[in-house]
Amino acid sequence: MNFEKIRFENANGYELSGRLELPVNRAPHNYAIFAHCFTCGKNFSATKNISRALTTAGYGVLRFDFTGLGDSDGDFADTNFSGNVEDLLAAVDYLKTNYKAPSLLIGHSLGGAAAIFASAKASSIKAIATIGAPSDTKHVRHLFGDQLTAITENGQATVELSGRSFHIKEQFLKDLNEQQVTKTLKELRKPILIAHSPQDQTVGIAHAEKLYHAALHPKSFVSLDGADHLLMKKKDSEYIGQLIASWASRYVEQDEDNKLKTTNQVAASLDHEEGFATQIVTGKHHFTADEPESAGGTNYGPTPYDLLSSGLAACTVMTVQMYAKRKKWNIKNIECHVNYDQQHATDGKNCEEDAAKIDTFTREIKVTGDLDDKQINRILQIANKCPVHKTLHSETQVITKLIT
Numbered sequence: 001m002n003f004e005k006i007r008f009e010n011a012n013g014y015e016l017s018g019r020l021e022l023p024v025n026r027a028p029h030n031y032a033i034f035a036h037c038f039t040c041g042k043n044f045s046a047t048k049n050i051s052r053a054l055t056t057a058g059y060g061v062l063r064f065d066f067t068g069l070g071d072s073d074g075d076f077a078d079t080n081f082s083g084n085v086e087d088l089l090a091a092v093d094y095l096k097t098n099y100k101a102p103s104l105l106i107g108h109s110l111g112g113a114a115a116i117f118a119s120a121k122a123s124s125i126k127a128i129a130t131i132g133a134p135s136d137t138k139h140v141r142h143l144f145g146d147q148l149t150a151i152t153e154n155g156q157a158t159v160e161l162s163g164r165s166f167h168i169k170e171q172f173l174k175d176l177n178e179q180q181v182t183k184t185l186k187e188l189r190k191p192i193l194i195a196h197s198p199q200d201q202t203v204g205i206a207h208a209e210k211l212y213h214a215a216l217h218p219k220s221f222v223s224l225d226g227a228d229h230l231l232m233k234k235k236d237s238e239y240i241g242q243l244i245a246s247w248a249s250r251y252v253e254q255d256e257d258n259k260l261k262t263t264n265q266v267a268a269s270l271d272h273e274e275g276f277a278t279q280i281v282t283g284k285h286h287f288t289a290d291e292p293e294s295a296g297g298t299n300y301g302p303t304p305y306d307l308l309s310s311g312l313a314a315c316t317v318m319t320v321q322m323y324a325k326r327k328k329w330n331i332k333n334i335e336c337h338v339n340y341d342q343q344h345a346t347d348g349k350n351c352e353e354d355a356a357k358i359d360t361f362t363r364e365i366k367v368t369g370d371l372d373d374k375q376i377n378r379i380l381q382i383a384n385k386c387p388v389h390k391t392l393h394s395e396t397q398v399i400t401k402l403i404t
Helices: 045-056 081-098 110-121 137-144 147-154 170-178 181-188 205-214 234-248 304-327 373-383 387-393
Strands: 002-009 015-022 030-035 059-064 104-108 127-131 156-161 164-169 192-196 219-223 267-269 278-282 285-289 331-344 357-369
Touching: 002 059, 002 081, 015 045, 015 081, 030 045, 030 081, 030 110, 045 059, 045 104, 045 234, 059 081, 081 110, 104 110, 104 234, 110 127, 110 137, 110 181, 127 234, 181 205, 192 205, 192 234, 205 219, 219 234, 285 304, 304 331, 304 357, 304 373, 304 387, 331 373, 357 373
Parallel strands: 030 059, 030 104, 104 127, 127 192, 192 219
Antiparallel strands: 002 015, 015 059, 156 164, 267 278, 278 285, 331 357
């Protein structure tokens, strides 16, 4: 997993702490922002699991602490719901300035309501997903329990939430009363996925029904049957993360039309700003070649020599299995491990000179099956007859032409 620790400034000048997670083997096709649940944070288990499911699907995901929470600056007591929305918009601006404008916004619980409001103000957001979100922000008031009266009468009070103490001021309550989630959703006109558990004891399923009726098509509802509000079971948060990634693919552009095409067997393309990360197409298959970070690359894919070695390994196991099936030999599995480097010629001549080094592929084969020694020796002989092996040993030529 690739990630970057980042800090960005919100509208009030506070620095917010975030973590940008990136796919391990490619550049992100889209960026997403995750708005965590009320008083949670960027490192909450469900937040991490959902974000990582999205990065596995090729998204870059920014998760951060709202003002006054986690590692972000500011005092939580001085914040309110509107401030959370402004924090989200600051995150949108940060990605737009430093990476690429985000296209997907995800919110959990009150973060879901904030995501709806922020999406109405962020033109780059093409799709929204909410998880256990309330249909009105006033719903959060019930979490304050007996301290609700104290907040109103005294202007502030300390509230216990999930075993932690939070200082809540009256302005927080007033701000909640002014927010209208369903009204904003009716005017939003952006695709939305509403995920909710029928067993949610914190934000009842009726809230999801109100959100769904308020939203315009295209809209989707997913029942998180058996899940609790905070998605404490890892399988629940991973599931919804994978589902959001799949759902959003219908609404965010993934540059399918701009993918490299060729009428030849293979083509490669490299832009000036991409370093060594090279796009490759062969038939219907697209992948990336790169160099390791130690060589100035980003390690998004195998190196050219890795690909060459892969061809030898793949051809070896294909050839051996084809031969074994024809002979009706029982080979359950065959592995071929290949390593490439440059070594001195085995005849020992001129070994003191660098020029004496030759390209060397070291191939190791593991056979799982019921074979005797004679059959094993024959398998090794057949491995040396695979087409790629023969190509590497034959005289070859490369004909280069310029395409105009």
